[in-house]
Amino acid sequence: MSDTPVALIILAAGQGSRMQSDLPKVLHRLGGVPLVGHALAAGRGLEPEQVVVVAGHGADLVTKAVAKLEPEAxxxxxxxxxxxxxxxxxxxxxxxxxxxxxxxLYGDTPFISETTLEALAAHKSDVVVLGFEAADPGRYGRLVVNDQGLQRIVEYKDADAATRQIALVNSGVMALDAALxxxxxxxxxxxxASGEYYLTDLVQLAREAGRRADVVTCDETETLGINTRAELAAAEAAFQARRRTEALENGVTLIEPATVWFALDTTIGRDAVIGQNVVFGPGTTIESGAEILPFCHLEGCHIASGAKVGPFARLRPGAELGGDVRVGNFVEIKNSVLDEGAKVGHLTYLGDTHVGEFANIGAGTVTCNYDGVMKHRTEIGANAFIGSDTMLVAPVRVGAGAMTASGSVITQNIPDEALGMARARQINKAGLATRIMAALRVRKDNK
Incomplete structure (x- = not known):
């Protein structure tokens, strides 16, 4: 990393009319986060002293998104x-x-690597332009270079036929001394030809001032800009392919790699096993040795070593699973901590809940955490046993080693090692089912 202090300017003001969208182009998602988040993430590795994002179209939306991604920008x-x-x-x-x-940098160019940015930051020239050898130079601006460095950048619309034959082209990314x-x-x-103020003209101005300009090159794939929905889809495919390869190379087992979808910041430890059709949203960490079974969606959660999740489970932001936790099919967990060895087998919702170690949550359990205005917490103690179809109306505490009877609606705390039962006494009315059905059929026939 360069010893020179670095600041980032990320250009994110364009409308992106070719996206055919009311959403600003830089807010379209790639790898689960807005495009501008990729530029911010790449630049973060330089530990910049300052970051400035230039917003224009949809500035309010861009400002809100950037505030979440990079609060200090x-x-x-x-x-x-x-x-x-x-x-x-x-x-x-x-x-x-x-x-x-x-x-x-540009908010719609998501793939520039941290290594490339470090090369730009460390270069000693007053102006450094990021270029690449284009397979099809097309309408890119051309970089005119000789043994004295970069002479000028010529936009395609302003280039003559000879200049258009140059294959070394401009990515748009540039590094400059702040004072210059x-x-x-x-x-x-x-x-x-466009009547615009080109950043690229700074090269000529710098040379006229006796300063040196040079080019750092990168692979063309790093410079991919997103202008259309088709390009966004192609970029998503390229991003996912790269992340799958990285996961496999880092010791993660992907049972069917093409069906696993990563977010920009997904972290998975070695010897973790990921089943088919698993989707990772932003903010997910899977520790070594954990297993995610097929058809799970995980976002904003942390899963410790030895835990097993799924199939068909959904973990939402704030879900924290300890070691050897078991979360089964059709379980949803949000803003909840499950301590070591806890088990939630199936058909359950846990929201704003703390489950103690080795507690067992029966099928159909719901923590009723929302009263329409406020969220409330449920505490379930270690080694507790929650019977099937229990409604836990928060705020409520189930003590360590306590139990609930199946079908209970629990509205009061249950002491340690006690049994909580809250259901109406069963009454059987002889023959009433037959009479009710007969009456209903008559009503239907008379319609």
Whole structure:
């Protein structure tokens, strides 16, 4: 990592009209998080002193999303879309006093690696542009390089036929000395085919000021930008393929890799086993040796070594499973802690609950945690036994070693080692079922 302080400017102001969406382009999801989250995550590895996101279209939505992803990031507004240079200009007041290197990233370019960003940050030239050898240069801006470094960047619309033959093209990502950027950014002009202020013109301005510009190259796959739904789908496929390969190489067993879907921050330890059709949402950690059976959805949860989940289980944010916990089919857990050895076999909802070690939760149990306004907690002690079809109306506590009778609606605390029973006494009415059915059939026939 470079010893030079780093600041990030992430351009996220575009509408992305080709997405055919009311949602700002950078908020479309890839790997479970908005596109802009990938740029933020890549830059985080540089430990930047400051991060500024430039928002424009849908600025309120972008601001809210960035606040969740990177609470310390500043937001600059680009109310008019006048080009990349103009966008960076809007960010500069937020970097007042910063001394170091500024790296400009794009919120719709999710695959730039931390290694590539480190190379940009560590380079000694005053201006460093990220380029790549394009298989099809198409309409990319061309990088004109000689033994004196990068001479200029020529946008396709402004390039002559000879320049268009150059295969080394511009990714748009750039790193500059902060003081130089402040000096030059106001000198950008818009005398070009688009009438926009190009960030790329800083290369020529820097050279005219006697500064050196150079190119760092990366693989073309790192520079993939997202402009359409089709490109987003292709990027998702590429992201998932890479994450599956990484998991396998790191010692994770994927029973049927093509059916497992990862989020950007999914963490899985070696010797974990992941079954078919498992979906990981953001914020999930699976420790070594845990097993996730098929058709589970997990988000914002932590699963300790030796735990087994599924099939057909859903773990929501705040679910914490201790070692050797068993969670079976059609169980949903939210904002709850299950201590070591607890068992929740099937057909159960646990919300805002703490389950003690080796407690057993019977089928059909529901913790009734929401009164329509507030959430309330349920405490289930160690070695407790919750009978099938128990409704636990929070706030309520079931003591250690206590039991509930099947079919109970528990509204009061149960002391340790006590049996809680709360159900009406059964009454049998002889012949009443036959008479009721007969009456119902007559009513139906008379309609």
């Amino acid at each position: 500043g937001i600059a507004l680009q109310t008019e879309q006048l080009g990349t240079g103009h966008a960076v200009q809007q960010a500069m007041p937020l970097l007042e006093g910063f001394a170091g290197k500024v790296i400009v 950027l402040r000096e030059l950014i106001g000198n950008l002009g818009n005398d070009n």
